[in-house]
Amino acid sequence: MLLTIDPNNGLPIYDQIVRQVKFAIASGALRPGELVPSVREAAKQAAVNPNTVARAYRELQAEGVLRRVRGTGLAVTEDAPAYCRKERVKLLEERLRQVLEEAAQSGLSEAELRQLVEKQLRLLSRSRGRRGSS
Amino acid sequence: MLLTIDPNNGLPIYDQIVRQVKFAIASGALRPGELVPSVREAAKQAAVNPNTVARAYRELQAEGVLRRVRGTGLAVTEDAPAYCRKERVKLLEERLRQVLEEAAQSGLSEAELRQLVEKQLRLLSRSRGRRGSS
DNA sequence: CATGGTGTACTATTTAGATAGTATACCATG
DNA sequence: CATGGTATACTATCTAAATAGTACACCATG
Known part of the structure; x- marks a missing residue:
């Protein structure tokens, strides 16, 4: 831990x-x-x-x-x-919703928003891969 | 404003x-x-x-x-x-990165993470649609 | 049964954020 | 030139979060 x-x-x-x-x-x-x-x-x-x-x-x-x-x-x-697995989804969804909502209010189109998300997901999986392989 | x-x-x-x-x-x-x-x-x-x-x-x-x-x-x-358009991407990327990083650390697989993101994006575009049509 | 590691309770202090109220310097407007 | 709206500065107060330090009740261990 x-x-x-x-x-x-x-x-x-x-x-x-x-x-x-x-x-x-x-x-x-x-x-x-x-x-x-x-x-x-x-x-x-x-x-x-x-x-x-x-x-x-x-x-x-x-x-x-x-x-x-x-x-x-x-x-x-x-x-x-069991409780924590439910909580995990709930907690992450809440933060994710806040961020995506702010992004929408900022005037970004849905396409631009998806591009942003994709970029961060790619960066994330890359650093994940490094962590696993080294 | x-x-x-x-x-x-x-x-x-x-x-x-x-x-x-x-x-x-x-x-x-x-x-x-x-x-x-x-x-x-x-x-x-x-x-x-x-x-x-x-x-x-x-x-x-x-x-x-x-x-x-x-x-x-x-x-x-x-x-x-010009400055604010750059800032917009920067500010949103930073928050998005934090959330996705926490999600990754929580033990969610990339597939589960993508599902979460998709769900929130769908909810978002739905509320956007309502806003635009009404 | 004494030791030492547990969680817990309590008070005090510090910091950042927010509020409240007041005062001041500026100037567009009429 | 007086009025009123502008930003700004300043001090004081309040709250939540975090820190600091102390004290206590509990009990596994040796």
């Missing part, structure tokens, strides 16, 4: 953490029963304040994604994978 | 204003020499504080998009359209 925080991502740090944990569970990288990094450990690794991590974990517990194991840490619940 | 502000857009209000003015110029809705709505007028229309509008306009002047006409208001410069 590796957290990568981008301070000027638009999203608050605690929200980035929430999303990344959900995504890790959705993708199977984190499985039910597994422990999430401790508040202090995650904070150190992400160069972020422990309170910020604690806030993210508090939200994840409130949503039923994590449960507390006394004296041990926070574990992924049994229901989390 | 109509400003539509979404308080929970992720972007700060002053930034939304900056972008919308640039987009209006890029699309030709605002042309060189034309006056932008006054700070007070824009603030009232968008239900926002005049200082927030003033901050956005200050940035637009610093970028050479608007120039001050003493005692009259702020006018679009001659160089603005």
